[in-house]
Amino acid sequence: MGKSKALLMDEQAISRAISRLAHEIIEKNKGVENLVLIGIQRRGVPFAKRLAEKIREVENKKVNVGVLDITFYRDDLSLLSEHPVINGTYIDFVIENKTVVLVDDVIFSGRTSRAAIDALFDISRPKAIQLAVMVDRGHRELPIRPDFVGKNVPTSLNEIVYVKFKEIDGEDAAELGDMEE
Numbered sequence: 416m417g418k419s420k421a422l423l424m425d426e427q428a429i430s431r432a433i434s435r436l437a438h439e440i441i442e443k444n445k446g447v448e449n450l451v452l453i454g455i456q457r458r459g460v461p462f463a464k465r466l467a468e469k470i471r472e473v474e475n476k477k478v479n480v481g482v483l484d485i486t487f488y489r490d491d492l493s494l495l496s497e498h499p500v501i502n503g504t505y506i507d508f509v510i511e512n513k514t515v516v517l518v519d520d521v522i523f524s525g526r527t528s529r530a531a532i533d534a535l536f537d538i539s540r541p542k543a544i545q546l547a548v549m550v551d552r553g554h555r556e557l558p559i560r561p562d563f564v565g566k567n568v569p570t571s572l573n574e575i576v577y578v579k580f581k582e583i584d585g586e587d588a589a590e591l592g593d594m595e596e
Contacts (some may be wrong), residue, residue, distance in 0.1 A: 432565035437469035456472035481506035
């Protein structure tokens with residue numbers, strides 16, 4: 416990321432968004448029966464785990480959390496790197512006929528979400544797929560809209576949104592920056 420030029424969400428805002436999103440997920444699904452969360456590598460993973468923990472606090476029920484690596488499902492793989500980093504997929508529960516909430520940090524073009532949906536259907540056939548993101552920055556290239564959004568942030572194409580989680584980055588925050596030249 417280029418230099419950060421604005422703090423979009425601090426630790427308290429991230430925490431409040433997780434709490435609100437957990438309640439919205441519970442309400443939309445009328446509880447958590449047949450509900451699973453799958454975090455998209457990398458920052459969707461700690462986000463999904465925190466949502467599951469908040470849901471457990473509210474509903475007193477455990478929700479399974481899986482990890483999805485969509486690297487090889489991306490249509491822009493050759494643009495990313497000559498040697499893409501593979502973080503691995505870990506889903507040790509059945510997703511067939513379940514409602515899967517895909518969890519990611521930022522939605523931009525929609526391509527990551529599409530790749531994640533493709534990856535899920537290669538694993539099994541969920542009953543439904545919903546999408547939860549911490550930040551929606553606009554500029555969709557595909558007809559994909561998140562069901563649950565922590566914060567909408569209109570951006571220009573030369574800006575970048577970077578969501579940080581303590582588990583990976585040592586702090587919780589969402590920042591707006593300029594793309595590196």
